[in-house]
Amino acid sequence: MTSEPDLNDVEFLAAAERLVENLQGDAQDEVVSILATRYAKREFVDHAIDLAEIISDPYTRDNTFAEIAAASIAAGTSDYAGELLEMIDDPGVRSLAIEEMAVKYAELGVHEKSLDLVSELDDADPTLRRLALVDSTFSDRSVELASSISAPDLRTSTLGQLVTAARRADRQSEAGELLAESLRVAEEIEFSQDRIYALVGIASQYAEIGDTDRASEILSRTLELCQSFEGAHEWGQSSSYPRGEALTQIVGGFARLGNFEQADVAAEQIEDPFQFAIASTKEAIEYVKAGQTDQALTLLNEALELVLDEPVYGEQGMVVKDTALVELAGGFVIAGQFEKSLQVAEKLSSERRRYTALEQVGKECARAGDSNGIFKTAESITNDSYAASYWLAVTDVLRESAQTDLARRTLLQAAQSAAMIEDSYEKAMSLIEVAYRFELTDNPGKASELFTLALVTINQIDQDQKKALSLLRMDERFRAGK
DSSP states (O other): OOSOOOGGGGHHHHHHHHTGGGOOHHHHHHHHHHHHHHHHHTTOHHHHHHHHTTOOSHHHHHHHHHHHHHHHHHTTOTHHHHHHHHTOOOHHHHHHHHHHHHHHHHHTTOHHHHHHHHTTOSOOHHHHHHHHTTTSOOOHHHHHHHHTOOSHHHHHHHHHHHHHHHHHTTOHHHHHHHHHHHHHHHTTOOSHHHHHHHHHHHHHHHHHTTOHHHHHHHHHHHHHHGGGOOOOOOTTSOTTHHHHHHHHHHHHHHHHTTOHHHHHHHHTTOOSHHHHHHHHHHHHHHHHHTTOHHHHHHHHHHHHHHHHHSOOOHHHHHHHHHHHHHHHHHHHHHTTOHHHHHHHHTTSSSHHHHHHHHHHHHHHHHHTTOHHHHHHHHTTOOOHHHHHHHHHHHHHHHHHTTOHHHHHHHHHHHHHHHHTOSSHHHHHHHHHHHHHHHHHTTOHHHHHHHHHHHHHHHTTOSOHHHHHHHHHHHHHHHHHTO
């Protein structure tokens, strides 16, 4: 190794590496790939390369070389990058490696080198998009890069994100110009499904700047485009499902404008019952915001009846139905019908999907600051692993909304649930996540206690692969929390 930092800084990596010799095949490749990338990020690039070379699967090995190349640039050891690029055999992976390297150089402000790499790509558009948005700020350079994107759909979405960046920088005039340009480019998008989604996004941005007439006009245009909709459906979905998805977005757009009449017109064109229910839920939520709760509940109850009465066939069909039920559970709690939301959650087809619905309910309660709802929802979760995940998800929402005291309470609940998980691997991973959150909430004492308990639990894991993966997760979160 060359110019290595303190070895004590990689103790978790070293512990995981000692387990590698006990692994074989895909299990070894998975662990070694993560290890090599992590070492490269710590500037142990020589050792990272040595590890990558023992990976047996060529594709995984090439991807790992690509990760090391990008990491070496970020770590200030870019001399390795060109050599690593030559070691990649797969053309697709090589292109991805070039993209990642170009982005890393751009992040460091080495723009000339970044663009030199872009010139090597057959399809530069995805990379140009990332370079335009590399620091999420508005600049003449970012606009120039966005404008150089050939594909209209990518150029439209990139310009749209720069509109947001310009508004955030209080460059309102430039934001307006970019928004008008994104609308012009959107009309060049050939595939109707992509054009519809692009226009719905642009309409939303016009609404945000207060130009509701223009937003409504654009949404009306998208509704016309749905008459000649082009989109393939997946197995288990009705043939009308993709068109229904597009119409659902239009319903939501009109409803956010308060134009419920046009929202109804769009909804009436949805043939798939499950997409109709999701669209009704979106409209109902806007009715709640407008103070028209009775109308919201009428829509939600009608949608629920429709979903429950509709037969489905096969696993994928059940997934589609469950997706609608999850949306409805969230809609009912937003409309103030907490108990009804729990009843809807119970109608999902599996424990895992019921948990997904309950998490949605809990997060909505958290956004509303409803501590009783948060704790009441948790009573319906009997699986300790799901319970720990639930408390973490709710805590994250509470932290984002600066509800610090309540976040501390829910995080303590997460710690209790994690400690009760029977499976050692799941327990260790949950404890690591809880410890990391305590570090973020300025409670290093509790974080240290839980990180220590996680290490004890890792030692109890029987499978070396899972033990190694736990150590790697510990390394990631422990460093992130510092």
